[in-house]
Amino acid sequence: MFPTATRLWEHGPERTSRLKRHSLVAVPNELPKQVQTVNISTSSLFILMKRTQRLGLGLFLIGLAVFVGSLTLSQYRLTDAVLQESIKPEHLADVRAATAPMQGKLYPNSVGFVGDFKAAIERINAGYRQRQAWKQVINDNYVFSVMKASSMGFFPANTGWFFAGSVLLAVLGALLYILPNRQKLPGIKNNGIFTNPATNGGWIGYIVGAFLIGFYVLLYFFPEYLTNWVLLFDPIKYALTGSQNVGPSASQWFVYGSLYTLVILVMGVRMLIKYRGNPYQQLRTTSVMFFQVCFAFLIPEFLSFMHQPAQDLKNMWPLDYSFYFDYRLDEKIKAGSFGIFLLVWGTALWMIGVPVLTYFFGKRWYCSWVCGCGGLAETLGDPYRQLSDKRLVAWKFERVIVHSVLVFAVLMTGLVLYSYISKQSNLFGFLDAYSVRSTYGFWIGSIFSGVVGTGFYPLAGSRVWCRFGCPLAAYLGLVQRFKSRFRITTNGGQCISCGNCSAYCEMGIDVRWYAQRGQDIVRSSCVGCGICSAVCPRGVLNLENADESSRLLEPMPIIIGNDSVRLRQ
């Protein structure tokens, strides 16, 4: 592991016993007596670094402003060609008639267009409902695709330039902000984290939080207002699928997936720089970057290009709560042997993979090395990890709610499978599988994991979803707590109770509570990110996989304290 030249003793290892006092090779540490004072804040390198960072921040903000502003830049004109392209044949005549007043009219912004179009569809449906012609009511959401196809003007014609001026500029700016930190000496510096309003839950945090929440609300519930972003990302989608004629065009989910991947990559570079000198953090960050790019982004795109069911091979039930929904089962069964492989793979992952891998590694093998939600939390969320609630009351709340979500997910899936197999949507006459699953999808899938889970990063820390809501985390946690070799080992009595470990635990574990008692930390919620060990100034904490019986679950007075105190032998 080390070059031989580093062994600084006189006679070589085989003669260690003959070491003489001070038998040292000269140590290359000659220290000059007088050194010119270097004021760090005025050295030229420091100034250059600061200026580059300021430039980067400026470019990032400009890129972000262009990106957000681009949502308002299209004009809209509904034409018959748009309708023919977007509307199913059985609805075309109705929609054509109802939207006749809109056709040819130029809308200067999206609001009027969405309003008029939705009103037209609603008029059609109102008529059918009055006649109780339920089968003819239009349940398809056409507004997104019609909006996208009706966009016109300067913006849709120049999406390439806008892409460069928004997304690429923001990425460039972010990298210029991040990369100069390599000039600093390695070593974790959390200077100013709790005084900076961006990271201490201050006013910048509120602005960023409001922005993220707004983004998720639009994404999940009003994607028609995001069609300009979809236009920006269409060329990438086409590049991935080879041509415009293969596969579907980009949807809001493609935009979301691309942004998600981009954010993990850029903020992953930040992690790699911040934690250089800590191989565990670097490997872990590289791992989440890899799994996001390949498993979450490229492989599903490739699968859909091959006309196979697109699946994120590392995602699994119950986090992927729709895995056993009828349409996804049908899709896989239709896809033949590869579809069956996907079904078996996805089932084996949670049924066999989780217990086995969690036994050996703890739940970190998934939560902080592989998972997409975890990947975002460990990269974008890293500046916010200290905001998680450490109070005991938060832990009590967490245990109730996260396990409730797990129970809900299991029951919901059971009901869905029951109705799939029995072809009955009702159980006991009142439990409707469709309404239960849409309730889960809305409250857990969209509101909890998206709007709250990520939107609250700058206010409540990076793992709100993982800690309070993720059913898979709850399941992995049960295995970790009761049958696993993973623990965080406390190094004897070296803890100084400083509180860095607890403060920077994204899962809100009061690590110090255990460390200062000389006790190992075995907690179901620990995702094994290893930051407690990294920020510990005394080398007290270490993530380990070792025999279960060597877990130290009692306070250790002998090591911590007095040799004559032996409460437990």
Added chain:
Amino acid sequence: MDHFIIIGNGIAGITAARHVRQQNAGVQITVVSAESDHFYSRTALMYIFMGHLRYENTKPYEDWFWAKNRIDLKRAYVNRIDTATKQVHCDDGSALTYSALVIATGSTPARFNWPGQDAVGVQGLYGLPDLATMERNTVGPSPRGVKQAVVVGGGLIGVEMAEMLHSRGIAVTMLVREATYWRSVLPPEEGALIGQHLQKHHIELRLETELREILTDDSGRVRAVITTAGDEIPAQFVGLAVGVVPTVGFLAGSGIAVNKGVLVNEFFETNVPDVYAIGDCNEFTVSVLGSDGAARKPIEQIWYTGRMHGETLAQTLCGQRTAYRPGVFFNSAKFFDIEYQTYGTMNATPEATESTFFWQHPHRNECLRINYRTTDQAVVGIHALGLRLRHAICERWILEQRPVDKVLDYLQLADFNPEFSPFPKLAPGRGPGRKTWFRRLFA
């Protein structure tokens, strides 16, 4: 009902209170402190200043903890102790009657009557009030602000202050009495390694230099210091970090015997019945030996020591009279980015009967030293910079007097570095070697 009064809510006093409560549900416990409402970790002061933590993060127990465990907290300064009537008189006029009194008042930064030492902008660092003062002092006179600072003393508090000031962009000069950094504890190689690291962080080290005088401007604020070498160093802030002395001034006239600290025997008993002293503020009149047979200092101002004192005294207070018999000595620190751990007896200059083994990485800030008795090769002390060692293993090696050869062979057992971080293998071909991460899984 018994009433235990503990003066001081630092680690020693609070540990005593907690351990008494664990064993005795009935006794009334009152902790008196003038410094803060609740127990906080003194060791984390620097992290509050640098913005790593808020004050709330440094409190190891939530505020409801004390009421739940019926540990009464009183915010007051103790003016006087009347041992005849067993009363403690506080500055708010109240008097509390004790059945047992524990003095755990800690210590105060030392000053050596330098001219100008009371100038504005000159301070030590020990507790929360010092931190508030430091915030005020480093803002400095506007619009110029504090640009340069001098830290007097090359020890642990000195390097902490240097890092704190450095984090605010203030240029720091450290005056170090010895020829290398912290020479009283660290051998010259380690001192030089730290010295180099400090310089990489743009901290200027003035070795073999002491403070002679502090110069002030018209407003009574520090403007420069003069060193024993005669140099004048401009500074708008001066940190005094030349050690601490026990806080015992308020005991004058109480009849409790005091030398430098409160004099106690191995049971922490003072000369007055039912009065005990623990932590930084006490001084042993008997020699205290660790379980490895090594003598401990009569005044040992270390955080871990305060915790052990508190834990041990709690046994006595709960009826099981227990002598203080610390385990193998250990301590730790961090010098900017370099962690330091030490176990057993590590003389900065080995005794005539000792030999030393030293290893240093050629370019990383890592080194390891093992001191052992020359006659039987038994290891007496291990310390490391930039490496994390396993406390339990090092303690066992020292207690069992393992020969240095064996320790080197089995050094991997003491590896507490994070996963994937390399740990030196100093005896190739012998011993178990470090198992790969994959192999350790199936151990």
